[in-house]
Amino acid sequence: MVVDLEDDLTELARRRLTEGEWHDVASHADPISRWVWNDTTRWYGALLARGIEIARCHDLRLCHAILHASEFVSDGAARTALRDAPRWQAATDETPLPAGAATAAQTLFDIDEQPANATGVPDEIDEVLAEFLRQQEAVHGASDPSRLRLLLAAESAGAVLAVEMHAAGVPWSRAVHERILEDALGPRPATGATARKVQELGAIVRAALSDETASLDSQPKLLRSLHRVGVLARSTSRWELAEYDHPVIEPLLQYKKLTRLASANGWAWLDEWAGDGRFRPVYVPGGVVTGRWASSGGGALQIPRQLRPAVHADPGWTLVVADVAQLEPRVLAAMSRDLALADAARGRDLYDGIVASGIVASRQEAKIAMLGAMYGATTGDSGRLVPALRRAYPRAMGLVDAAARTGDDGGIVSTWLGRTSPAASALWREVQDRAGGPDATEADQSRARRSARDRGRFTRNFVVQGTAAEWALAWLADVRGSLAALPPVSDLPEGGAVASGAVFSRRAHLCFFLHDEIIVHTPVAQADGVAEAIRAGAERAARLLFGDFPIDFPLDLRITPDAAKS
């Protein structure tokens, strides 16, 4: 289905493209300004594989999820209509996917290799159009349509980028990865065998435990072995073991580090996920309730720093890596209109700014206090330092404290652009009700208090984490647009970036995103322009969300390889 928002919806929506028309669309001098479809993941990968890149889209599945929950959508006919469209609801355990939905009916696209309809949203054009109209109604009547429109556009842009970055992949050096593994673990062992250095360390640990047959990989057995030699830890976690003074500790911690590397990102991972010179994580936009992306397969959100050197540009290309310094507290300053916190953040490290204002004594304390305020810490150093922030930044702290109270009471909270937290579960309500009843026990009441506080910490963090995710999406979308406008590069070395696919082999493109960090793979000649686009994008994202509120989002930005830095 092709819909241009500025044109007559019904007429265009009923067009069904043949394969030949794809190429017309792709090469059209005046391309489709915005595609509306049921599910980006369902169609866009196949389009990209045919060399068809789209400008923008409206992803009905993702937008439905936002609108269905959003506090910004007024109660009334439009909200009821959304709630009465169960097929657009995200599949859960209670609502399994309808088997083989929409096979015979006229579907959106004629593509030979249609992927399975994994999310189960309707494929039929009439259903798709009806949903689009429902969503427009809902936005039109919302309490703040402009913010909601921004959010839907950002979410949809993210959906497009998630597919594109999967297709492009992160350029990955097998040689560098193998060298890191060999340095740490020894030569690659036979399948199923243990690496040499792991064996050696295991022997040292067993000797320190005076037990040649001790099992180091079973938590309960290891705990018993430790107890036998006088290490009376309650768990075998790294931080707890580190507190004990015993010859077994140091080699054991090293053993755990190595086995983790081998099992999580060892040779098997390399073969499966990056063997062809590209790491292609599966991004899941909107996969976290706060609006952050989740991932599925490959552990895209957990590539250890140790392996970062394996991210390596193709010949003739380079990487521009950028991350935002202290994104969440900056977002908090802006959404609460806290000028004092914004001042502390301006043009420098935000934590240094807090120290310079005399609120706490050290950067480390400032960081602990700020994280504690946003996460809801009540104990330890973090809890102890939060009151100082509360005095210095009453607006910012007031916003997160209020969000916590709302969640504690069973209410819902929303991000700056209108993504709303889930309602309290039936179980949660039941626990609260029981504690308020006439025959409530002490245990009932303490359980209820605990679950109320847990929920308060969740809503406290939701507003900040969720708004940060919105800022990041706006940044991503802006950068994508800037890169698309760069002139194509013709004189590239042969072979460079071919693994990124036809669409991205001659152009700077985003290839990685993780909450507050992006990586662009670019021809060397355009690296400076890309860096400038990334900086400008951060500033435009700030203005798009927060208007003229004086908050900035400084970036740590590196162009690699860079002889001066590496």
Add this chain to the structure above:
DNA sequence: TCTACAGGCGCG
């Protein structure tokens, strides 16, 4: 024998 869960640890 298969599945669900807990512990642990990587990332922001």
Add this chain to the structure above:
DNA sequence: AAAGCGCGCCTGTAGA
């Protein structure tokens, strides 16, 4: 150092 938010993945074990 770890507590306080959000994730995914691996391993071994407990339970069916």
